[in-house]
Amino acid sequence: MPKPTLLVTRRLPAGVEARASRDYQARLNPEDSPRTGADILRLSQGADAILCCPAEKLDAATIGALPASIKVLGTFSVGYDHIDLAAARMRALPVVNTPDVLSVATAEIAMLLILSASRRAGEGERLLRAGQWTGWCPTQLIGAAVSGRRLGIFGMGRIGRELARMAAAFGMIVHYYNRTRLPPDLEGTAMYHDDEDKFLSICDVISLNAPGGDGTRRWLNAERIAKLPPNAVVINTARGTLVDDAALIDALTTGRVAFAGLDVYDGEPRLNPGYLTLENAVLLPHLGSNTKQTRDAMGNLALDGIDAILAGREPRNLVK
Amino acid sequence: MKPRLIVSRQIPPAVAARIRAEFDCPWPEGRDMTADDVIAALTQTNADALMLTSHLKFGAEIIARLPATVKIAATCSVGFEHIDVAAAKARGLPVTNTPDVLTDCTADLTFMLILAACRRAHEYDGIMRAGWRRGYGLGEMLGLKVSGKRLGILGLGRIGQAVAARARGFGMQILYSHPRRLPPEQEHGATYFASFDEMLPHCDILTLHARSGPETAGIMDAGKFSRLPKGAVFVNAARGNLVDEDALLAALTSGHLFAAGLDVFNNEPAFDLRFAALDNVFLVPHMGSATVETRNAMGMRALDNIQAVLAGKPPIDPLWS
Numbered sequence: 176m177p178k179p180t181l182l183v184t185r186r187l188p189a190g191v192e193a194r195a196s197r198d199y200q201a202r203l204n205p206e207d208s209p210r211t212g213a214d215i216l217r218l219s220q221g222a223d224a225i226l227c228c229p230a231e232k233l234d235a236a237t238i239g240a241l242p243a244s245i246k247v248l249g250t251f252s253v254g255y256d257h258i259d260l261a262a263a264r265m266r267a268l269p270v271v272n273t274p275d276v277l278s279v280a281t282a283e284i285a286m287l288l289i290l291s292a293s294r295r296a297g298e299g300e301r302l303l304r305a306g307q308w309t310g311w312c313p314t315q316l317i318g319a320a321v322s323g324r325r326l327g328i329f330g331m332g333r334i335g336r337e338l339a340r341m342a343a344a345f346g347m348i349v350h351y352y353n354r355t356r357l358p359p360d361l362e363g364t365a366m367y368h369d370d371e372d373k374f375l376s377i378c379d380v381i382s383l384n385a386p387g388g389d390g391t392r393r394w395l396n397a398e399r400i401a402k403l404p405p406n407a408v409v410i411n412t413a414r415g416t417l418v419d420d421a422a423l424i425d426a427l428t429t430g431r432v433a434f435a436g437l438d439v440y441d442g443e444p445r446l447n448p449g450y451l452t453l454e455n456a457v458l459l460p461h462l463g464s465n466t467k468q469t470r471d472a473m474g475n476l477a478l479d480g481i482d483a484i485l486a487g488r489e490p491r492n493l494v495k
Numbered sequence: 496m497k498p499r500l501i502v503s504r505q506i507p508p509a510v511a512a513r514i515r516a517e518f519d520c521p522w523p524e525g526r527d528m529t530a531d532d533v534i535a536a537l538t539q540t541n542a543d544a545l546m547l548t549s550h551l552k553f554g555a556e557i558i559a560r561l562p563a564t565v566k567i568a569a570t571c572s573v574g575f576e577h578i579d580v581a582a583a584k585a586r587g588l589p590v591t592n593t594p595d596v597l598t599d600c601t602a603d604l605t606f607m608l609i610l611a612a613c614r615r616a617h618e619y620d621g622i623m624r625a626g627w628r629r630g631y632g633l634g635e636m637l638g639l640k641v642s643g644k645r646l647g648i649l650g651l652g653r654i655g656q657a658v659a660a661r662a663r664g665f666g667m668q669i670l671y672s673h674p675r676r677l678p679p680e681q682e683h684g685a686t687y688f689a690s691f692d693e694m695l696p697h698c699d700i701l702t703l704h705a706r707s708g709p710e711t712a713g714i715m716d717a718g719k720f721s722r723l724p725k726g727a728v729f730v731n732a733a734r735g736n737l738v739d740e741d742a743l744l745a746a747l748t749s750g751h752l753f754a755a756g757l758d759v760f761n762n763e764p765a766f767d768l769r770f771a772a773l774d775n776v777f778l779v780p781h782m783g784s785a786t787v788e789t790r791n792a793m794g795m796r797a798l799d800n801i802q803a804v805l806a807g808k809p810p811i812d813p814l815w816s
Contacts, residue, residue, distance in 0.1 A: 185632060185633060186632045186633065186634060187633050187634065188633060188634040189634065191633075207632045209630065228633065230630050251633060279640065279642045280640050280642075283610060283614065283640065283641050283642060283665070284614060286610060287607065287610035287611060287614055287616060290603055290604070290606065290607035290610065291607055291610075291611060291616065293786075294603065294604055294607060294779075294782060294785065294786070295782070295785070296607060296611065296616075296777075296779055296782075297620060299778070299779035299780050299782055300617060300620065300777065300778055300779060302780055303766070303770075303771060303778040303779070303780055304771045304778065306768055306771060308763075308764035308765075308766065308780045309764055310550065310763070310764040314505045314506065314507055314790070315780070315785065316780065316782055316785050317507070317785050317786060317787050317790055318782070318785055318786050318787075319786055319787060319788075320599070320600055320603070320786040320787070320788040320789060321600075321603045322599035322600065322602075322603055323599070323788075340664055341664045341665060342664075343664060344660055344661045344662075344663055344664020344665070345603060345606070345661055345664070346599060443627070444627040444628050444629060444630055445627075445628065446627060448626070450623075451623070451624060451626060457620070458619075458620060458623035458624070459616070459619045459620070459623065460619055460622045460623055460627050460631065462614075462615075462619055462631070462636065462638070465614070465615075465631075465636060465637055465638055466614070466637055466638050466639055466640035467637045467639075467640075468640050469640060470633055470634060470637060473633075474633070
């Protein structure tokens with residue numbers, strides 16, 4: 176029996192590509208060129224499955240026009256806001272993602288951003304690299320303590336919970352705001368809030384860990400920023416669309432928000448240029464899951480899901 | 496009458512406010528003084544006390560020149576390499592430091608360096624400041640995951656223990672080398688190595704928290720770096736003189752070390768600029784205690800020591816007894 180055909184939209188870690196080539200007629204992208212919806216339609220003719228990435232927009236028109244031979248769509252990500260799920264459902268196209276395996280690596284980036292934004296590491300780094308360090312002094316580059324401060328987590332899913340565990344080890348006091356309260360074994364010592372205003376008022380540090388999409392678009396806007404305590408720190412490792420960039424840039428400029436640490440941006444990689452010159456923002460290029468171990472695990476999980484669908488089984492990573 | 500105080504370096508506003516309330520001090524906000532400035536100010540004001548930082552080299556020579564009115568010198572730091580304690584003792588001058596109050600913030604910064612070095616924060620920041628504009632492939636620019644790795648700690652004192660507590664939140668396995676094995680309530684399951692050499696091959700990440708002194712000067716030499724596994728990460732937020740920097744630079748450029756995170760250097764602030772040319776290091780300018788909360792606490796602790804001695808009580812944090 177011939178191997179099924181798999182379209183892989185971007186270059187993947189070597190081990191994952193080797194597995195794809197072993198089990199499939201794999202259409203790889205060794206040049207790692209960006210793919211548009213039209214490219215995907217063209218390249219997927221006659222294929223059985225697609226493994227895509229968050230950089231590609233699988234909107235209703237693209238999904239509606241996919242060849243009938245496509246039986247499963249995998250995404251190399253935990254988020255699926257780039258895929259029109261309603262259109263996939265209409266076409267009865269199963270979608271698989273990569274939950275769990277990147278939670279820890281992403282929470283590490285959130286903790287790194289909490290620390291480096293609060294402690295002004297970006298400014299310190301630039302001072303040293305420029306050879307402009309003139310000496311230690313008790314008032315230079317004074318940041319905000321992390322231990323003992325209140326961390327508010329918006330969206331207490333897997334990544335939020337990993338972050339809560341890490342932050343507690345730093346002596347942070349963890350609060351969270353979520354649609355529903357977690358059961359005690361998942362909640363740990365974190366304090367639940369069902370009142371948004373009250374939640375915002377205790378966030379010395381606020382970390383966004385909610386999914387993207389229309390329900391959370393520009394959630395952190397000027398009105399909500401105004402409800403944070405003075406000198407708050409804003410962290411976003413979830414989706415750029417959660418933040419009203421103009422409002423956050425304004426708050427960082429006036430000092431209403433003391434520091435920000437961001438890994439994701441609306442419209443990335445073409446982020447709002449207002450961020451680029453802010454000294455009190457620590458910026459990372461959406462590399463929350465960027466460890467070798469994690470990327471391999473993501474690729475393998477996505478392939479597990481595609482394998483299962485093509486074999487007529489229901490995978491554990493089926494998006495419902 | 497309020498006691499008279501001289502402050503040899505700029506200090507945070509909250510500390511200056513207390514100085515204004517409790518002391519007679521010509522420059523309560525502090526100003527940056529040389530040794531000659533300090534002697535002149537102490538002499539002109541018949542000062543009772545001196546508050547200093549590591550900025551001022553407080554050696555035998557300056558101690559010999561202190562006017563007789565000075566009854567205590569309090570440094571706003573936990574380290575005291577800048578103080579000749581023997582000379583102070585010979586003169587009967589109480590000298591004090593500020594332990595404890597900077598433990599948490601220094602441990603936080605140490606862990607930040609671990610994360611930043613492993614997760615390539617310098618390179619990522621460089622990508623952003625250049626405007627990004629290009630997406631990265633799924634196998635590109637990969638860092639090391641911190642969670643679950645083995646963390647070696649040289650010196651499991653207060654700061655070392657606070658770093659270990661943070662590391663446990665990341666499910667790390669803790670190894671330590673220390674002059675003696677600690678009791679279980681301080682060890683928390685960490686694995687003890689009497690021999691530092693024997694610990695090194697087991698460390699995915701190594702962080703230094705040893706006391707600085709003749710027995711630890713240059714302890715991280717080429718031989719020690721070579722005993723770390725290939726691809727290890729090295730962090731130092733303790734003291735620069737623990738490290739042979741030529742050996743560290745060689746290990747970073749050869750690829751033996753994956754990365755390093757450094758808060759301290761042999762020669763501060765004129766640190767070796769060869770570090771600034773490397774991509775696989777994350778550098779910060781000796782900021783372990785640089786938070787509002789900690790710097791205030793350090794200043795207050797130094798003033799508590801001064802007030803205790805001027806009230807005829809023993810100092811709280813004496814450097815000799």
